[in-house]
Amino acid sequence: MNRFFRDAVGGPLCPQGSVVCIGAFDGLHLGHRALVGRAVAHARALGVPAVALGFEPLPREFFARGEHPPRLMLPRAKLEGLHALGCDSVGLLRFDAKLASMPAQAFVRDVLVERLSAREVWVGPGFRFGNARGGDIALLQALGAEHGFVAHSIDPVHCSDGERVSSTRIRAALVEGDFAHAAKLLGRPYAIAGHVVHGRQLGRTLGYPTANLRYGGKAPALRGIYASWVHGVTDAPWPSVSSFGTRPTVDGIEPLLEAHLFDFEGDLYGRRIEVEFVARLRDEEKFPDLPSLVAQMHRDDAQARAILIQTQQRASA
Structure with missing residues (x-):
């Protein structure tokens, strides 16, 4: 059973009971996986x-003033990832003014008890919930005793070198272009998936056709030019150079991920692909004219090819 729901209030979804884990789940890193794994095992x-x-949007996005804070993962990828980890149902509750103002006691009653018939609830370290973040694990446990469920908080998850795993640390690693560090915290290489959409096709006229992925109006955790692998084209990952940003030379606005697949011929429109980031080449920049942009694209192409060849050689050594 793979169920998805968005409403905090409504009829019972799990009349026979459930085990619930609660979190932002941005990135589905090793800490999130430990939390989900515990809940799935007990369920x-x-x-x-x-x-x-x-929650969607993420609470920190809802409360942000001005530019939205960056995020690691789009809702669809989060949904698919949680189902792949064994969750039978995923709720990405609409985080709006009504939900933000819901007292902790009402959240427990309306969502955990009436909606989900929770028998166990699992949360991460430092968990807060309810209006003004007024609820914590102690309150959750006390309310659980009243309503007939037990609540648990898992300990922080650390890597083998002792570093604590968190979405904040992963975002910092991505900004610095340290993809090996990000992968260590995530438990896998950082990648962004989506369906290829039509763009302005400027890249094709410049000799660099791209497969374009939108980021759903969200703020990405990284921007710039990258050596990358594209998954989902053939059985093996395809080497590429990718640009993620607003394309200042051509007055772009919405963040767009554009992947140029080396020596590829074919139509990818509508195909769901995944772009894995390998190395950061440079910042996005505005060029005075298109010939200057094309000259830099040639340099990016050569640099990305060299990096990916070295990556393959190290992997096969």
């Missing part, structure tokens, strides 16, 4: 559905 032992409960 299987109890014979009830495992439910992952998150």
Whole structure:
């Protein structure tokens, strides 16, 4: 059963009971995976559905003033990832003024008890919930005793070198172009997936056709030019150079991920692909004219090819 829901209030979704894990789940890093894994294991032992409960937009996006804070993962990728980790149902609740003002006690009653019939609730370290973040694990446990469920908080997850895993640390690593560090915290290489959409086709006229992915109006955690692999074209990843940003030379506005697949011929429109970032080449910049831009694209192409060849050689050594 792969169920998806958005409403905080409504009829019961799990009348036989459930085990619920709650979090932002931005990136689905090793900490998130430990939390989900605990909930799924207990749900299987109890014979009830495992439910992952998150929010869209993210609360920090809702409360942000001005430019939205960067995020690691789009909602669809989060949904697919949570189902792949074993969650039977995923709720990405609409985080709006009504939900933001809901008292912690009402959230427990309306969502965890009436909507999900929770028997266990699992949260991460430092969990807060309810209006003005007034609820914590102690309140959740006290309310659980009243309503017939037990609440648990997992300990922070650390890497083998002792570093604590967090979405904040991953965002910082991506900004610095340290993809090996980001992968260590994520448990996998950082990548962005989506369906290829039509663009202005300027790249094609310049000799660099691209497969374009939109970022859903969200703020990406990285911007610039990158050596990359594209998955989903053939069985093997395809070498590429990717640009992620607003394309200042051509007065772009919306962040767009553009991947130029080396020596590729074919139509990818509508195909779902995944762009894996390998190395950061440079910042996005505005060029005085298109010939200057094309000259830099030639240099980016050569640099990305060299990096990806070295990456393959190290992997096969």
